[in-house]
Amino acid sequence: MKPTYRLDSRPVADPRAVVVGDHYRITVLTEGLVRLEHSPDGRFEDRASTFAINRALPVPEFTVHDRGDHLEVVTSRFRLTYDKGPFTTSGLSLAVGGGVSSYHSVWRYGTEPTDLGGTARTLDEADGAIPLEPGVASRTGYAVIDDSTSFCFDDEGWVAPRPPGRQDLYVFAYGHDYPEAVRALYAVSGPTPVLPRWALGNWWSRYYAYTADEYLALMTRFRAEGLPFSVAVIDMDWHVVDVDPVHGSGWTGYTWNRDLFPDPESLLAWLHEQGLRVTLNVHPADGVRSYEDAYPAMAAALGLDPSSGEPISFDVTDREFLTAYFEVLHRDLEAQGVDFWWLDWQSGPHSRVAGIDPLWMLNHFHYLDNARGGRRALTFSRYAGPGSHRYPVGFSGDTVISWASLAFQPHFTATASNIGYGWWSHDIGGHFFGTKDDELATRWLQLGTFSPLLRLHSGSNEFTTKEPWSFEPEAAAVMTAFLRLRHRLVPYLHAMNHRAAAGTPLVLPMYHGWPEVEQAYRVPNQYLFGTELMVAAITEPADRRTRLGRVAAWLPPGTWVDLLTDLVYDGDREIHLHRDLTAVPVLAPAGAIVPLDGAEIPGNDPVNPEHLEVLVVVGADGAFTLVEDDGSRDGTTSRTRLAFDQASGTFTVTPPDGPTDHLPATRAWTVTFPAVGDGSPSVTIDGSAAVAEVRHEGTRLRVRVDDVPVAAPLTVSLGAEPRVSPNDVHGRLFALLDRAQIEYELKSRVLEAATRDRPLALRAAEVMALELEPALASAVAEVLLAQAG
8 A cells, every 4th residue: 555545553552551361461551441352362453443543552550460260450440350261241340430339330241331422324314313323421430442343454554354253342431531531532543633724614515416607606696695615515416427327327426527517627726716625525336337537547557448348346445446546536636626525425334345344444545545745634424433533524414404303413413522523514404305494494504603514505406405595584694694603713613623633522512521410411402612612502493472492501600601692691500591593502601712703704715814803701710722823734833822811801812832924924803802891991012002992882892903913912901800791681681572472561561570679589589470481481581590680
């Protein structure tokens, strides 16, 4: 194999971490991760596998006690007991330490751990929840990855199945320290790569037979409407699909349909000029047929007679075929302007070699091939099992258009992080079936904005369109705002992109942050979105009378500010959050710092911006590291520390650490304080007083400073101990009641009861006495009781 396709791995463990017998081998990989092997022939696997590529880890502290008829291996996190024989329920067990109940925290071989779920290969045709494959996070404190049947990589990077009959288990014993369990997974399985920055913007995708002129006109209108997109996805109709039945179906293809795309090079060049990257859809299962433009070259590369017209079978286990697959089928198309490939493999896990999954092979080799020349690589394909996080991004399949599908996606996305799979791309808005529903489409796009990737997608039905202008004006305006917001979020997302490569996925279930709090396990639609944000997705239709969507949430202790509405909450409680169609709950704690692109209408290519807006939530100290780079895999990276000191009320931008060639020489900074309605801030640049534009916009205070040299420190000071403003309960309740489709007299009674000059407890009691219908009572209570006083 070419060096390009050689996996960077260190598969042989330090001998000091190994306890070995005639037919068993125990490798203590970390204090909470142990590898258990049993081999009837006494030989053990030291090659890298699809899951485990780095076993040469620092040796943790552990002790071994040989009791004659059994072994005990003890670390700070577990006690392993083994009778030295074939693995059995009675002979192999592991007790987890760390405060988990001993009754439930003993793993025995052959028992199924009750874990918190990982992810699944696909959501194809799923209409709601589906079973999940295991992850490494479990309330019982242990989880197991069975690596016995995965295939392996040799020193040249090629693949081979394992000998049968051997067992190879990885037992994770991290108790409720879920983040550390995921980091242990990355330690042995390799890190998640840094995505190209442009992948974090909006993707346009549709299964539709566009002509080149139609596609150009669509992208031109997007730009005119101020709708940014960074990736153009062209589905399978880019290639010839109407083929003679003698060749089979037209799903597989590598020849441009010149009736639709007479000059593909010019179209792809134009898309690049507009700041978009391009991916083409491929279904490779049917191989290469004689009508393909590349058939003669493929036949010649494989030593076949092109005049025979015999189809060339797809065989990803054949080295020669795989080499020609890239060098002949794909290389010319890439030279025309294709940036990466959408691998739409739907033909099962079997190949000509038992144990080798074609999806794994495609993901692995496509990703390595795309990394040629020092690029940040990308592929786009379905999940193939533990270790798939090394090949981002994931395509979750053809989703049914329904509220049930939407309701499952927040949970599905968050639990994927339990197996380290942090970069799912869903069909936002759904692919097929279902009914036209503007509210559903809007809520789905809002979820996409706060998902790992946002890819609008729809099927070939002429009515299942996702262009915002195809919906009613209210929905269209909200969609437009959120598509712009997604691109504005890229500075934050790219910092989280680097954080993910260091071991913490972007989206996490709530229980990763609060594993001992029962309420954190009861909010499947709520998740952590990076270090600063907590999102509660609305995935059910609005109540007909209040016209508000609702989501059950849990607010951790502390003060929380919704960054889309500036509503302030006291935490440490369960709550129902309500929003009209213009918003979803996006909450930030006191001390949060969120950098955004300062452009109100960002461009397609989300480059390092010349204007940054930073949202700063007062009330506690906070810090954030803004990570920016030159876009290459091994190039330059700078880190700019943003910090807020609550005692002095000062926000500080520290000069970047690292090279700055990829940054603008000067920048504009807008520092925005949500839920801070007044103040007279002072500003310094490099220690000297500076002129700033100060604006009071409703519940926000904005301070803009232009022409700040990249190497100069910037400070914006509000004065000592600034606080968020109390909620305008009267104004917010009036807006809620004014919108509600209820009796006018009832509106007045509710407003009077909730806002009269009396203690909060009495006002709440009077509202309760009105015996409002549940949806209205819940919405009123949220606003009235958001803060304790």
